[in-house]
Amino acid sequence: MYSTRRSLSLLLSLLAVKLAVGFTPSLPSTTLSTRSFSRNIPLAAKAAAYDEQIAANKDFLGKAAITKCEDPEEVLTALESLEKLMREKRKKEGTQVAQQVLDNLTGEWRLIFTTGTKKTQERTGKINYFPLKAIQAFDATKDPMYIENAIYAGDFALIKFRGDFEFDLNRSKLEFEFDNITILGFNINLKKGEAAQLGAKTGLGADSNVKNAEKGKKAFFNWISADGDIATARGGGGGIALWQRVTSE
Numbered sequence: 001m002y003s004t005r006r007s008l009s010l011l012l013s014l015l016a017v018k019l020a021v022g023f024t025p026s027l028p029s030t031t032l033s034t035r036s037f038s039r040n041i042p043l044a045a046k047a048a049a050y051d052e053q054i055a056a057n058k059d060f061l062g063k064a065a066i067t068k069c070e071d072p073e074e075v076l077t078a079l080e081s082l083e084k085l086m087r088e089k090r091k092k093e094g095t096q097v098a099q100q101v102l103d104n105l106t107g108e109w110r111l112i113f114t115t116g117t118k119k120t121q122e123r124t125g126k127i128n129y130f131p132l133k134a135i136q137a138f139d140a141t142k143d144p145m146y147i148e149n150a151i152y153a154g155d156f157a158l159i160k161f162r163g164d165f166e167f168d169l170n171r172s173k174l175e176f177e178f179d180n181i182t183i184l185g186f187n188i189n190l191k192k193g194e195a196a197q198l199g200a201k202t203g204l205g206a207d208s209n210v211k212n213a214e215k216g217k218k219a220f221f222n223w224i225s226a227d228g229d230i231a232t233a234r235g236g237g238g239g240i241a242l243w244q245r246v247t248s249e
Contacts, residue, residue: 098172104226109243
């Protein structure tokens with residue numbers, strides 16, 4: 001078993017090198033949106049006011065998910081603005097806001113844009129538009145709730161993590177732990193905390209996940225939003241990301 005896990009770690013390391021090559025920052029498009037998301041606009045006291053700003057941010061992020069050519073800095077500004085507004089909305093409207101997010105999570109989501117973990121940013125710069133096919137799937141109807149994270153080459157899954165998750169409605173926080181991994185067709189069950197260690201060693205996960213595992217805590221996302229088209233969240237490693245819902249063609 002020891003040699004098996006050493007081989008698995010080596011395969012993951014090789015894959016991480018291949019992934020790092022693809023992590024190149026996107027250049028600003030020549031057809032940039034002129035939409036402005038000022039951080040200086042005060043949050044409105046009435047729900048209708050912040051809902052209007054939330055809708056504007058989601059509209060822009062939805063376009064970015066489709067075109068993948070909106071200015072990365074504007075995308076980041078919209079994500080951070082949405083994060084702040086949704087935090088205010090949860091504070092004013094209670095757990096029903098996070099409940100709506102959880103209800104919308106079930107399904108498959110393709111990663112479109114991410115700033116990456118702090119460690120990844122130091123190594124490769126901000127990733128911005130994600131260059132590979134990465135699909136995250138959730139099923140909140142199961143008990144326990146199910147999570148899957150995979151990177152594909154075409155329709156072939158190069159690496160796939162599986163596990164379960166919990167969702168804290170008070171903080172809109174999704175905590176998860178992977179207990180199974182398949183890499184290039186090789187399947188292995190993982191011990192508690194092992195997924196975090198493998199991810200940190202290969203650069204596919206955040207170092208903070210290892211520290212959390214050592215303290216008996218799970219890896220997590222602070223979920224911002226999820227609707228019929230896009231989802232947004234900030235990971236435990238500090239990065240913020242945008243996903244697009246995968247629909248049947």
